[in-house]
Amino acid sequence: MKEVSFKIDGKTYKAPLGENLIMAAKRNGVYIPTLCYLEGHPCLGTCRVCTIRVNGRSMAACTLTLTENMQLEVNTSELQDMRKAIVELIFVEGNHFCPACEKGGDCQLQAVAYAMDMRVARFHYSFSPYRIHYEGKNIILEHNRCMHCKRCTNLFQDDQGYKIFSFINRGSKTRVMIDLDREKLLSAEKLREAKQLCPTGAILLQGGGFDRAIGTRQYDQRPIGVIPKGEK
Amino acid sequence: MPPKRVIGTISLAGCFGCHMSILDIDLKFLELIELVEFNRSPLTDIKTFTKHCDIGIIEGGCCNDENVHTLISFRKNCDILVSLGECAIMGGLPALRNKIDLYDCLKEAYLNVPSSVPGNQMIPHHPDLPKILDRIYPCHEIVKIDHFIPGCPPCDEIIWKSLTNLITGKSETIPYPFLKYD
Numbered sequence: 001m002k003e004v005s006f007k008i009d010g011k012t013y014k015a016p017l018g019e020n021l022i023m024a025a026k027r028n029g030v031y032i033p034t035l036c037y038l039e040g041h042p043c044l045g046t047c048r049v050c051t052i053r054v055n056g057r058s059m060a061a062c063t064l065t066l067t068e069n070m071q072l073e074v075n076t077s078e079l080q081d082m083r084k085a086i087v088e089l090i091f092v093e094g095n096h097f098c099p100a101c102e103k104g105g106d107c108q109l110q111a112v113a114y115a116m117d118m119r120v121a122r123f124h125y126s127f128s129p130y131r132i133h134y135e136g137k138n139i140i141l142e143h144n145r146c147m148h149c150k151r152c153t154n155l156f157q158d159d160q161g162y163k164i165f166s167f168i169n170r171g172s173k174t175r176v177m178i179d180l181d182r183e184k185l186l187s188a189e190k191l192r193e194a195k196q197l198c199p200t201g202a203i204l205l206q207g208g209g210f211d212r213a214i215g216t217r218q219y220d221q222r223p224i225g226v227i228p229k230g231e232k
Numbered sequence: 233m234p235p236k237r238v239i240g241t242i243s244l245a246g247c248f249g250c251h252m253s254i255l256d257i258d259l260k261f262l263e264l265i266e267l268v269e270f271n272r273s274p275l276t277d278i279k280t281f282t283k284h285c286d287i288g289i290i291e292g293g294c295c296n297d298e299n300v301h302t303l304i305s306f307r308k309n310c311d312i313l314v315s316l317g318e319c320a321i322m323g324g325l326p327a328l329r330n331k332i333d334l335y336d337c338l339k340e341a342y343l344n345v346p347s348s349v350p351g352n353q354m355i356p357h358h359p360d361l362p363k364i365l366d367r368i369y370p371c372h373e374i375v376k377i378d379h380f381i382p383g384c385p386p387c388d389e390i391i392w393k394s395l396t397n398l399i400t401g402k403s404e405t406i407p408y409p410f411l412k413y414d
Contacts, residue, residue, distance in 0.1 A: 097324070099318050099384030110414075119321070120322070120382070125370065127323075127327065127331055127367065128331070221409050
């Protein structure tokens with residue numbers, strides 16, 4: 001495929017024409033934080049954590065493909081602060097009690113916040129009255145931790161190819177719900193896939209919360225990505 | 233030798249785990265007491281400030297009016313306030329009750345609890361008891377907090393590095409594995 005050149009923060013890089021911007025930046029060693037985007041899957045564009053500036057406009061990088069001579073700003077201090085604010089908004093909107101979460105260490109939201117050196121959210125914690133959905137045979141839906149990224153509703157299919165997660169209600173009452181009849185039939189492999197697909201701890205498995213010790217998990221020792229100190 | 237910095241510490245609605253984690257710096261405590269002296273703190277058992285402090289370390293959020301008064305007195309008596317641990321930063325585990333109505337919470341704890349004595353159930357109330365707040369408040373929602381050290385509890389390394397940075401004025405970066413929310 002034809003290679004095109006593009007600029008990130010003034011430096012020129014090359015990548016194939018039409019490649020997703022997240023992947024084009026990653027190929028050239030520049031980390032753009034993402035939460036809803038999953039490599040090899042269609043973009044969702046829901047979380048906006050990958051907000052960058054393209055030819056002067058703020059846009060979600062995962063929704064864009066590479067064209068010739070794109071001028072990208074990624075690591076200016078203003079953009080870094082904007083992305084951090086988006087992550088903080090996700091933290092205050094849900095009830096993210098990291099000390100009591102089974103996904104701690106494997107959680108991508110937590111890992112992105114670590115990478116951004118987030119210490120506290122600048123917004124007020126909302127403590128919204130979400131409930132936990134226990135009715136599934138194997139899957140627990142922890143609505144307190146759901147960030148409505150649509151990964152499970154759009155990207156997950158069971159062995160027969162059916163989408164078993166969907167949104168119910170509208171607006172601030174929107175929740176992820178599961179087809180309980182089809183959930184009973186999911187294989188162990190599919191259950192693991194569903195748990196791993198969730199970037200936070202919203203999809204959990206019965207009896208599988210602490211299958212690996214805290215401290216030995218995916219992002220405990222190694223960061224999800226390295227964010228350089230931003231420059232104006 | 234420069235004058236020693238004065239530190240005050242307090243545990244509000246916390247479990248004292250963060251104070252235990254301060255003690256976890258072990259032998260470095262010998263280095264620390266060369267640099268600082270402790271004033272009001274559970275470590276010294278000094279109950280009221282006897283001098284102005286440079287650094288105040290707060291563990292736990294605010295769950296009752298006494299916590300709020302203590303926090304305000306720390307703000308008045310310390311130049312720099314540090315929120316230590318998840319409870320001080322976002323309410324932590326006590327804040328799990330924030331989603332529940334206060335009366336429902338007290339009813340469950342004192343009236344409907346199986347261990348209560350039948351015919352003698354009551355919600356404790358006395359002028360000497362602190363008044364419980366409608367929810368747990370993170371410290372920075374009550375007073376201005378200058379620094380935040382996350383963790384439940386924060387590990388000894390992040391406490392040591394953050395404290396020495398504050399005392400010496402250096403800005404050493406905290407290595408990745410030490411910044412944790414859990």
